[in-house]
Structure formats: structure tokens, C-alpha cells
Amino acid sequence: MKKFVAASLFITAFLLLGCEPAATFDKPQPADVKSLTSFPRRLQGKYISANQASVITITDQLITRQYDFDVKEHKDNIGSSYKLVGDTVVDQTDGTKEKVVVTDDSIIFHANWTDTLFSVTTRNVIKKFKGYYFLNKYYGDNAWEVNKLSLQNGVLSVGSISDIDDIQKLKAITETTNDTMAKHFALSRRQFKKFVRRDGFSEEETFARVEEDGM
Numbered sequence: 001m002k003k004f005v006a007a008s009l010f011i012t013a014f015l016l017l018g019c020e021p022a023a024t025f026d027k028p029q030p031a032d033v034k035s036l037t038s039f040p041r042r043l044q045g046k047y048i049s050a051n052q053a054s055v056i057t058i059t060d061q062l063i064t065r066q067y068d069f070d071v072k073e074h075k076d077n078i079g080s081s082y083k084l085v086g087d088t089v090v091d092q093t094d095g096t097k098e099k100v101v102v103t104d105d106s107i108i109f110h111a112n113w114t115d116t117l118f119s120v121t122t123r124n125v126i127k128k129f130k131g132y133y134f135l136n137k138y139y140g141d142n143a144w145e146v147n148k149l150s151l152q153n154g155v156l157s158v159g160s161i162s163d164i165d166d167i168q169k170l171k172a173i174t175e176t177t178n179d180t181m182a183k184h185f186a187l188s189r190r191q192f193k194k195f196v197r198r199d200g201f202s203e204e205e206t207f208a209r210v211e212e213d214g215m
Contacts, residue, residue, distance in 0.1 A: 022161045023170060024143035024184050028125050028136035030192040035125040036133075039063075043133070043149070047156045047207030056117070056156065056207050063118040063135075072108045118147075130196065143184060148201040154209040159201030169198050 028035065038060040047056045053069040075084060083090045084107065089098050101108040118124060123138035133149040148159035161167070167183065173191050176182050187195065 021139060021145040022163045022183065023167060024139050024145055025136075026142055026144075026184065026186040028127060028144050029134055029146050029187065030127060030129045030189045031187065032189050033127045033129050035127055038120060039126065039133075043151055043156075046210045046212065048210050049205070049207050055210070056158075061120045062116065064114050065117050066112075066114045068112045069110075070108050071111050072106050074106055076105075078107065130193065132196070146201075148196070151209075156207040156209065158205050158207070160203045161201055162203045166195075166200050166202055169195060169200055173198075 039058055041060075044058050044060060047058075049055070054065050054067045056063060056065050078084065078089060081091060081093050083092055084100075084102070087100060087102055089100050089107065089109070091097070098109060118135050118137060120126060121138075125136045127134045127136065131150065135147045135149060136144045137147070139145045146161070148157075150157045150159075161170075168178070170176070170185050170187075171178060171180075171182065173194050174185055174187065176185075
């Protein structure tokens with residue numbers, strides 16, 4: 001069933017790779033570094049987010065993220081396409097139904113779904129560089145979105161490029177004028193190394209490793 005309009009906007013904020021990337025690169029980064037064919041065994045496993053609303057699972061070829069949390073909305077915010085009937089929300093466009101918990105003037109529904117964040121393919125490649133793993137996801141027209149992955153003391157860190165600060169760093173490194181709207185960059189290996197050293201990928205989320213028998 002389709003989620004309520006207001007709740008859908010709330011859920012979207014949880015997605016790691018659910019929108020247009022802040023920046024892309026003309027080739028997988030870092031350039032001139034050999035790609036890995038799979039995720040190393042030390043990275044493989046399950047990791048839970050700090051708010052415990054999602055779990056990342058890493059296998060040899062795949063990274064998925066399972067979301068599992070409750071969303072609370074005021075009854076007036078479910079959208080004109082939906083109707084509350086007892087403890088059920090009915091989508092009036094297609095007749096589908098979803099059970100909810102009703103409390104006073106609010107409703108609570110349980111959100112649970114799985115997203116594929118990264119899959120190793122001929123175009124989506126992993127590169128290891130300076131202790132980090134870089135996930136290069138093909139975006140189209142010789143453009144790759146890149147995320148930084150690291151694991152230290154059981155904590156998995158996933159870094160992405162921020163819209164403002166990291167773009168300014170990339171412009172400075174590539175000597176791109178600040179008055180341009182550039183979001184696509186061509187970096188040498190040395191320039192990429194400089195970007196990482198300047199704390200690029202500043203949007204970061206952390207996850208704690210979970211023992212399999214504890215899941």
C-alpha cells in the first residue's frame with residue numbers, strides 16, 4: 001500500500017541514497033587504483049544505526065539497508081486520498097488497506113522495507129585507498145556517485161558528499177570558479193587524496209556491528 005503523504009516525506013529523510021547526488025565524478029575514484037571484486041570478509045556482517053531504526057547488511061557483493069520503525073502522524077495529515085476506518089487506513093485510489101494504531105488524535109503505522117544501497121557490478125565498483133573503501137555507483141553519462149566506507153572498533157562509518165561544504169572543497173582542489181554551478185568533477189588520484197584529507201565526505205552516518213546471534 002502507498003504510505004500517507006506526510007509520512008512518506010518523513011520516511012524519505014531516512015534514505016541514504018534516495019536522492020540526486022550532491023556531486024558526481026567522471027570516473028570511479030580514486031583514479032588509477034585497482035577495483036576490488038568483492039567486499040572483504042572483515043566488512044561483512046550486520047550493523048545497526050544509532051537510532052536503531054535500520055540495519056545495514058554487507059555480504060560479499062551487496063549492501064542492503066532494512067528500515068524498521070514506527071511513524072506517528074496526526075489524523076488530519078494522512079492526505080485526501082486516504083480514509084481512516086476504525087483501525088485501518090484505506091487508500092481510496094486503489095482500495096488497498098493498512099492496519100494502524102489509533103491514539104487520540106494521531107495514528108501510528110509500522111514501516112518496514114529493505115533498500116539496496118550498493119551492488120557490485122561491472123559499473124558499480126569498490127576501491128580501497130588509504131584505509132577506506134570507496135563505493136562508486138554508476139549514475140549515467142560517465143558519472144559516478146561516490147561514498148566512503150570505513151570500519152574501526154566495530155563501528156561502520158558511511159560518508160557522503162555534502163551539498164555545500166564538500167562542493168566548495170572540490171571546487172578549490174580542481175580550481176573551479178566559485179560562481180559556477182559545477183557538480184560534476186574530474187579528479188586525479190592526487191586531487192582525490194587531497195579531498196579525503198580535507199575531510200571530504202563530511203555527511204557521515206555511523207552503525208554499530210551486531211552479533212548474528214543477537215539479531
